[in-house]
Amino acid sequence: MSEKLKKEAIEWIKVIATALIFAFIITQFIRPTLVKGESMYPTLKENDYLIINRMAYKIGEPKKGDIIVFHTNLLQDNGKPKDLVKRVIATGGDHIKIENSKVYVNGKLLDEPYIHDNYTDGYIDMTVPKGEVFAMGDNREKSLDSRYEDVGLVNEKNIMGKVMIRLYPFNKIGTVK
Template sequence: MSEKFKKELIEWIKVIATALVFAFIITQFIRPTLVRGESMYPTLVENDYLIINRMSYKIGEPKDGDIIVFKTNLLQDDGKPKDLVKRVIATEGQHIKIEDSKVYVNDKLLDEPYIHENYTSGDIDMVVPEGKVFAMGDNREKSLDSRYESVGLVDEKDIMGKVMIRLFPFNKIGIVS
């Protein structure tokens, strides 16, 4: 093996090792995710490619209106656990009530300009327990969310992160709110 080849090989190993270290560090802070379904329409649509901030709730708490990605016990067609993308409606200690297709938090009617139709089915009247959040999709009639027993309240430890940026489609690149 020539000396020149050894130097070239060492340089390649350094470049690859550096790239792997950077990739590991980046994935600790952000994570890509893909929207499946129409539960967040019109805010998000099928196949929107999102970047979530994995550190958001390591240093802070979920807030009303945040769009989050969380783990569930639901299974996808391939048998893997299903992650859901929903909007935080109420956090621990808040009183949520859904009555006559309207949503109230702490007895105040929510102003929800982001929802698809001005209608929310369900009959909910509860105080969100410690360590939990109540989350719903923006397309209420097509959303499997905290109103349903199969999803229920979201445990804060199951929240993977806050949706920050839409990367695709390219004509909609930007911050998601």
């Protein structure tokens, strides 16, 4: 092999190694995810492509209003565990009450301009334990969330990250609130 060819090969190896290192680092901090279902309508729609910040809760704690992605014990049709996208309504130590289609946290009626149809089904009266959050979808009629035993409270250890950016559809690229 000629000296020029060896130098060229070494340069290619450096470029590929650098790209792999950057890819590894980036995937430790962010993760793409795809919205399935209508539970977060109108904020998010079916097939919205999202980027979540995986480090958001390694250095901080979930806050009311954050949109999170978390692991559940539910199974998809293919037998794999199902991850859900929901909004944090109450955090550890908060008292949540759902009554007459209204949501109260620590005795105050929540102002929820993001919810669909301004209606919340169910009755809840509880204090969220430390280390857990109460999360619901914005489309309350079509959301399997903390109101139901199948999902229940979300342990902070099961939160994969905070939704930061919508990448698709292209006409809605930007931060998600």
